Amino acid sequence: MAMTDPEAGMKEEDLFDDDGTMRSDSGDEATKSSLDSNIVIFDSINDPLDPRNWPTHKKVTTTVLYGFTTAGATWASSVYSPATASIAQEFGVSAEVSTLGLTLFLFGFGIGPLLWAPCSEVYGRRLAVFIPYFISALFCFGVATGKDIQTVLICRFFLGFFSSAPVTNTGGVMRDLWTDAQRGAAILCYSMAVIGGPMFSPIAGAAIVHSYLGWRWTHYLTGIIMLAVLAIDVVLIDETYQKVVLVNKAKKLRKETGNWALHAKHEEDINFQDLVEKFLVKPFQLLRTPICFSMVLYASFVYGIVYLIFSAYDIEFAQVRGWSPVVASLPFIAIFVGCICGAVICYYNQGFYMRHLKANNGKSVPEARLPTMMIGGISLSAGLFIFAWTSNPKINPVAEIIASILLGMGFFGIFQGVTNYLVDTFGEFGASAVAANSLMRNVFAGSFPLFTTQMFNKLGVDWAVSLLGFVSVSMIPIPFFFYYFGKRIRAKGVLSCESP
Numbered sequence: 187m188a189m190t191d192p193e194a195g196m197k198e199e200d201l202f203d204d205d206g207t208m209r210s211d212s213g214d215e216a217t218k219s220s221l222d223s224n225i226v227i228f229d230s231i232n233d234p235l236d237p238r239n240w241p242t243h244k245k246v247t248t249t250v251l252y253g254f255t256t257a258g259a260t261w262a263s264s265v266y267s268p269a270t271a272s273i274a275q276e277f278g279v280s281a282e283v284s285t286l287g288l289t290l291f292l293f294g295f296g297i298g299p300l301l302w303a304p305c306s307e308v309y310g311r312r313l314a315v316f317i318p319y320f321i322s323a324l325f326c327f328g329v330a331t332g333k334d335i336q337t338v339l340i341c342r343f344f345l346g347f348f349s350s351a352p353v354t355n356t357g358g359v360m361r362d363l364w365t366d367a368q369r370g371a372a373i374l375c376y377s378m379a380v381i382g383g384p385m386f387s388p389i390a391g392a393a394i395v396h397s398y399l400g401w402r403w404t405h406y407l408t409g410i411i412m413l414a415v416l417a418i419d420v421v422l423i424d425e426t427y428q429k430v431v432l433v434n435k436a437k438k439l440r441k442e443t444g445n446w447a448l449h450a451k452h453e454e455d456i457n458f459q460d461l462v463e464k465f466l467v468k469p470f471q472l473l474r475t476p477i478c479f480s481m482v483l484y485a486s487f488v489y490g491i492v493y494l495i496f497s498a499y500d501i502e503f504a505q506v507r508g509w510s511p512v513v514a515s516l517p518f519i520a521i522f523v524g525c526i527c528g529a530v531i532c533y534y535n536q537g538f539y540m541r542h543l544k545a546n547n548g549k550s551v552p553e554a555r556l557p558t559m560m561i562g563g564i565s566l567s568a569g570l571f572i573f574a575w576t577s578n579p580k581i582n583p584v585a586e587i588i589a590s591i592l593l594g595m596g597f598f599g600i601f602q603g604v605t606n607y608l609v610d611t612f613g614e615f616g617a618s619a620v621a622a623n624s625l626m627r628n629v630f631a632g633s634f635p636l637f638t639t640q641m642f643n644k645l646g647v648d649w650a651v652s653l654l655g656f657v658s659v660s661m662i663p664i665p666f667f668f669y670y671f672g673k674r675i676r677a678k679g680v681l682s683c684e685s686p
Contacts, residue, residue: 204314225448228428234434237362237426245363251419252356255319258412259349260383262326263291264589265408266342267496267579268391268511274366276337276401281639287342288493289632294346296628299354300469304461306355310430311362312423315352317605319416321346328503330402333386343449347413353380354624362426371536374529374602378541385522388496390514404636412554413430466617469622474565477611477668482623484559484661485604490630491654494523497638504587507579520587524569524594532558532602533594549666552610552670555603559665562599567662569593570655603665611676 221509228236237245274284298318325348328341356376364372365444391404425431429452436450450606488614503514535558540552576585608623609616642650668675 209297215457224445224449226432226439226448228432233627234299235431236428237424237431238365238428240363245548246361248359248377248423249376250417251415252315252352253358253376253422254353254415255274255315255419256356256376257379258353258408258415259319259322260380261387261411262286262322262345262349262383262405262408263295263387264384264493264496265387265391265404265591266291267388268328268395268656269404269501272395272401273335273338277338279335279589285635286339287329288496288635290339290343290494291346291579292628295350295353296344296625296632298347298350298466299624302351303617303621304465306358306427307461310425310427310433311359312425315355316416316419318351319412322351323409323412323416324413326405330405330409333549347597350624357620359426360474361381364377365611370467371533374533377598377602378525378529379540380651382522383595384492385518385525386497386588388518389512389515392511396511397450404513407534416652465618465621468618469625472612472615472619473622473626477672478608478619480664481601481604481608482626484563484664485601485623486627486630487657487661488597488600489627490634491566491570491593491658493631494634494638496636498642498647501639501642502577503583506577506647507583517587517590520590521594521597524565524596524599526529526594527591527596528558528565529603530596531561531599550610552607552676553669555606555610556665556672557603559603559607560598560669562596562597562603563658563662563665566591566596566600567655567658570651573650573654577651607668611672 234240240248243377258327270281270284270287271280273287274281277284302314302318322345325341332338335609359375360376379683385543387408392427393399394403394407407431425434432450433452436448438486439448440446473482499517500511500514501508503517504511507514514667535555538557539551539554542551543549569589572592573589574588575594576582604623608619612619641653645653
């Protein structure tokens with residue numbers, strides 16, 4: 187693709203998209219020499235180096251592998267849950283102290299994105315994911331070999347901190363590879379892999395803990411899986427961030443041509459002050475806005491319930507109903523089935539969103555993202571109340587399995603709705619909004635398990651889960667309110683995509 191003549195009034199920065207590629211409307215008759223000839227760009231809009239132009243099979247492979255990589259990280263979060271009793275017994279500590287291993291992991295999981303997100307925008311996705319992922323695998327072995335509770339807890343915190351890297355940056359990989367029209371289906375498939383980790387790891391963890399292997403093998407196995415996936419990643423995954431792809435291209439050309447002035451535009455634009463503003467300052471500024479605060483609060487509460495359930499299911503199915511530890515963890519499969527139902531709803535809502543997008547001349551319509559959250563909120567509340575009032579062991583457990591499906595559908599619909607709405611609402615500040623969401627929801631998720639046992643012992647399963655149900659009902663109006671009034675609120679905000 188040729189470049190536009192500078193005399194036509196086109197500035198150099200106008201010829202580039204944010205990803206470092208040349209814009210398709212930059213003209214057909216101009217020559218590359220009209221720009222600084224030392225700036226390395228893609229040769230054309232169809233340049234095979236651009237990840238958007240990779241063969242479909244390569245993009246699918248990359249998406250799947252990042253999905254497995256992220257699943258390994260989320261697997262590590264909840265595989266610890268079945269081991270808390272054994273850890274407490276071995277080290278002579280209370281159940282609350284051993285539960286801190288889950289809490290500290292989630293705190294690290296919330297803080298990590300504040301570092302890994304800016305790293306990916308400077309050094310690219312591969313380095314910002316693979317290096318911390320390798321370190322997190324090492325901390326898995328640190329937990330497995332811990333000689334005292336302090337070692338276990340410290341290693342769990344850093345395991346969460348480093349393993350948050352793929353969760354933080356895989357969304358960027360999806361944007362690198364897929365167009366807006368394709369990205370919805372790609373993210374849904376990726377999300378299923380992410381959710382599968384914490385849903386299935388308690389089952390595997392319970393089987394390991396109550397076998398001859400013991401609790402330490404929950405983390406030996408996790409570390410082995412993570413290293414195996416990482417080895418495949420290193421071989422098969424190429425860099426997807428367009429700006430860093432151009433940096434690598436420039437390095438290669440400098441060696442081949444001997445022209446050491448050749449460089450990519452990204453090498454000029456790196457500004458660490460902007461990254462600090464984007465990921466450390468801006469998230470807290472956004473939390474002061476009504477939209478971000480409400481959405482993050484809702485998502486954080488729901489995420490807290492997800493990790494509270496790891497303990498709640500053990501109480502209900504193992505202690506109350508008397509099932510064996512492994513069988514008591516099988517209802518997590520029902521939650522995963524519910525997540526699949528939620529993914530189907532999100533998929534069909536994508537068509538609803540695209541119709542609104544087309545009607546709005548291609549301009550984002552954030553409120554069209556909210557139906558999944560509306561349905562999810564109702565489903566979550568219904569699931570909680572059904573679970574609560576069918577918890578009596580004399581009642582057939584099928585009702586609680588159905589409730590678990592409704593819970594999974596609610597979790598998935600709310601998480602997807604919140605993330606998509608924040609990104610669409612805050613536009614260029616979308617990454618900051620997602621960072622705020624990630625931090626707060628992990629703080630909630632880490633805190634909820636600390637009071638689960640006491641709450642359930644004092645209130646009973648029925649009233650403890652009902653209490654959560656009442657809170658969830660109070661939050662149902664949030665997406666409905668913003669569906670009808672969100673546009674007006676966005677128009678008044680200085681940080682939204684429709685700020686005055």
